[in-house]
Amino acid sequence: MEAAEHGRYTEALDIAAQMKTYKIQPDVTTYVALINAAAYHRMWLDAWAILDDMIAVGLHPNTAVFNALIKAQNACTSDYLWQVLKKMDELQIAPDTTTFRLIIVRLTSTHQMELAIQFYHTMKTYKVVPDVFTAMALIGYVAHAGYPRLALDLIADFEAHSLRRLDHSFFMPCLIASAEALYLDGVITCWKQIVHVFNMHPGEGVCLAVIDTAARNGHPDLATDALRVLRTLGIEWKEHHFAPLIEAFCRQMQLKEAIRVLDIMRGEGIEPIFETASALLEVLTSTELIDSVWEITDEILKEGKKVDNIVLQILISASMKLGDLQRAIGAYKSLAEYGATADITVFNSLLQGCVAASHRDLGNLLLDDMKAAQVKPDKDTYETFILLCLTQDDYEDAFFYLEEMKSAGFHPGYNVYSKITRKCLLADDFRYKIALKEMEEMGHEPRLDLKKLVRRKEENKDPSDKLVQAIADTQPQEPLTTIDGAALRFIETGGIEGDAQLPKEHI
Template sequence: MKRERVKPDLTIYNSLLACIAEEGLPLEAWAVIDDMIAVGILPDRQSYHHVLHASRWSPLEATWETLEKMVDRGVPPNEQTYALIIKRITTTEGVELALQFMHEMAKRGFTSDLTATQDVIKLAAHLNFPRLAIDIAQNFEAHSVRRIDSEAWISCLVSSAELFYADGVQKCWEKAIHEMNLTPDEGTCIAVLHTCARHGLADLATDVIRVLRSIGVDWQEHHFAPLLEAFARVGKLKEAFGTLHLLRSNGIVPLPETTQPITDILKGDVDAVDGVWKILDELRDEGHTIDAAAINTVIEASIALGDLQRAVGAYKAFREYASKPDVETFNHLLQGCINTCHRELGDKLLLDLKQANVRPNALTYERTILLCLTQPTYEDAFFYLEEMKAQKIVPPLRVYDAIIRTCVVAGDSRYSLALAELEQCGYTLSRGLIRFVAANRSSS
């Protein structure tokens, strides 16, 4: 064109700048600007926007230099200028600076660009500022006919859930799932469930369980544990016990940790323990199967309250509810026997365990051994230790610790054998045990 003396116009130059900007070539963009000025064509606002876009991968100083050039040339920034600047800032995770420019836009009467706003929202959520992200999103939608996209709202939901921000989780779940009909993934649902458990959001947790089923996720124990905790935290024990029935009906075996929130509530008040039977009676009359885990919470709470008699009474109630005790039932009761040194009851429980065809686990053997060690004659502790090893169960360190301490105090030389076995199992002697053996062995 120049060779044929055809003078390029502003449109031609801006087209060249657009091409260069797309490739991210700031030096070439400034060369075109210089050429424009040399032939007497003044760059307009769009020209400088192309330069800003071309500098998106350059240090942030290049953006400020372009802004200064615009001001020097008498080209004031507009909404698009600010949008390009904010988008550039968000790539460096400068959320405070981005907010500063958004505030400056508002002072000048400009409406924030949707894309730039969404970038700031997602950045704030990524940097663990969910409250800020949600406030920006709600403020934008309150003053604009346009709406924040689904990705930004899901980012706010995930960020809120990861920080257990209950208010944010509730707002974002309602917005994303119910208003926008979005489908969260399983990871997001689990994070929301954890927040529900922490803050007792039972209704929301129930809705999350529904969504999990709707997206084709097979229900698992770790899905229901937060739901049960949410019920327990707000005192909805009937719903919590009903959840145990729901687990079992879906082929899920409740773990001891699953029912721990219920136990934590019950063991704080004897009246709460007694009130459980009314709830269980109601559930039974409504046709629900009373799970063994439900009665186990009463037993464990009674043991924690130091009431072994109440715990045994709960154990005898299994037949009334057409339920059967499991290994956790006997483990809780054995702990009560240890606390009261009641070896006779422990022996009866072990007999019941065998008659019920319940397979003892490592904790059963451990507590049986510890119960034997509470007696003046503790020979059976070694018998159960050998039986434990015969079942291919490695005795835990605390078993050896208790055996060694008992033998040392009694002057029983078999403590040295226990010490040798302890080391063979790969355990390390604690300083406290070393000092105890040294102090008591000499006195014995």
């Protein structure tokens, strides 16, 4: 027995042989120990031989014998496992908790989830209650496989048929799987158990996944609670922690609260960027909604607070997204009333609107305003202004600003060269060849549609009107870009819980 229990298989066999020599009858316990020793050394065939010997001497195997035999089959394919179960059925030996645990662990290790769940439910037929190890193996595997809803159902089923309550180690894989699947109900269930029942704190990665789920599902209370846990963990709040909270408020159309998050960020020394409040831009899909946000900004002013510049940028961009250039310009002109100034994002958005409206004169005025405000143009500014020049019959300035762009150290994109080439083709301007050559020098490969247009031009097979139509047909279409109550308490407490001519000069 001692030799078998310590894995000394050869010694155990020698002792068993001596027992036969001295006519000492082995009992069931002896055979269980021998099969376990064979299983330890992955001697699956020997394990079957030991079972046959046991039956030959007139001993009837019990469940423990077959549990050891199942262990011995771990080195084999699943077919051998089914042979063990078939033998148990022939001898009318009922499986116990250990039997099912060995089977389910084996099936999950070989990624046979459906069979594992089937055996789990078969336990009820035998009136066998699964132990915690069986539950951990199955629930953990199902959660890691990306089925959080099923994993939580298994937890509920286990607790319904067992006196034991499962701890946080069962809920953590389910929380991670639920957050990865953006499954809100699962995240809330697991979060409450882990954080509020077991008083455990998930790591930063899990908290970020929870915040993201809260954002996508419009649950600001959950996002706020996750922010609280982050602070408890000693993790410094960053911009990417607050952007999902703003999204959660926006999905609930709690726009004032979403705007106030920006104030909290600045109070924490965090500088928001335009993308932080991009969710606000996404929900402003009508002039009525834009007007409602203007009303909110007026309320904030009446409260003696400053309206964040990001909000005003969002309002201008939202107007541009609706194609309402007039409204956007009106918002731009009212910036001073709110103590705000236009930055490069605002100017670029307005210039994109000028491109859509082919309004060169307005673009000139905006360019003058940029110079007066000492706002330095970026790559988007140059590219947008070049495209604006190309909307006019006289597009000579496009080449001027292309050179200005390169002199400023910016690398013109493919779209700029493509639009210049198309404009030159329409105007029968030989400089399309120069644009194509420079495009390739800049590392841009002309796309198939542009190559076809150039080939038609050079082969001179299409009359002018057909070429114009071909260019129009291949012109890429571009959009006009120009814990209940916790979140409210978080907000309320400030985060504790024309005719003008364009001069030939540098932008």
